[in-house]
Amino acid sequence: MVNSNVKAVIWDFGGVFSSSPFEAFNHYEAEKGLPKDIIRKINSINPDTNAWALLERSELTPDEFDKKFAEEAEALGYTIPGKDVLGLLSGRLRPAVFEALKTCKKHFAVACITNNAPIGKSPSMTSDPEKIKAVAEIFANFDHVIESSKVGLRKPDPKIYELMCEALNVEPAACVYLDDLGINLKPARAMGMTTIKVLNEAQLLSDLSEATGLEF
Structure with a gap:
């Protein structure tokens, strides 16, 4: 039975509709003889002001990110061009999750909050024409989308979740929010979201079936 308390399902994109870029990071690290999770470690140092954060708020161009990320890696003793990292961001799409989105859309408002970078033509940061088309089809189903690179805010800033609730005209307690990162879930949960x-x-x-009462 559909959960009548739910009014909106809000989704992250990368790691939800696509496989996590962390898998690609680890493959790259193994290939290059780098310590596992070193890219994630670099991205966790000064998380509000590092190259990754600045890129996702459109405060750096991809070329500037390439240089700044390389400098951050070098400070830890590693050689990792930022352009290599950008090339790892597009994961494999998950068709079954797209079908779940379409099912949810029949009953609830559906929306997306994504931390992304101002590169290419796709919010998923891919340059593959076929993938851009598939991603565009997914995004066409959302009632509202907030991209960090366009609003100058990024998760886990609570303001970005507040903006979404205002756009959908729903209370946080009536929302289900999906993300692959616990740090991004914490403020949503604190606001009252499932x-x-x-x-x-x-x-x-x-x-998602348990939270919404729908079958996928």
Whole structure:
């Protein structure tokens, strides 16, 4: 039975509709003989002012990111061009999650909050024409989208979740929010949203079914 308390389902994109870029990071690290998760470690140092944060708020161009990220890596003793990292951001799409979105749309408002970078033509940061088309089809189903690179805010800033609730005219307690990063779920949960940490596709669909009362 559909959960009548739910009015909106809000989704992250990367790591939810697509496989996590962290998988690609780890593959790259293994290929280059780098420590596992070193890219994530670099991105966690000075998380509001580092190259990654600045890029997602459109405060750096991709070329500037290339240089700044390389400097941050070099400070830890590693050689990692920022352009290499940007090339790892586009994961594999998950068609079953797209189908779940379309099912949710029949019953609730559906929306997306994504931290992204101002590169290419796609919010998923891919340059593959076929993938851009597939991603555009997903985004066409949302009632509202907030991209960090366009609003100058990025998760986990609570303001970005407040903006979404205002846009959808819903209370946080009436929202389900999905993200693959716990740090991004924390402020949403504190506001009263039902949160789902996405670990994999099967778990996502199971937890979303439990939260909404829908079958996927």
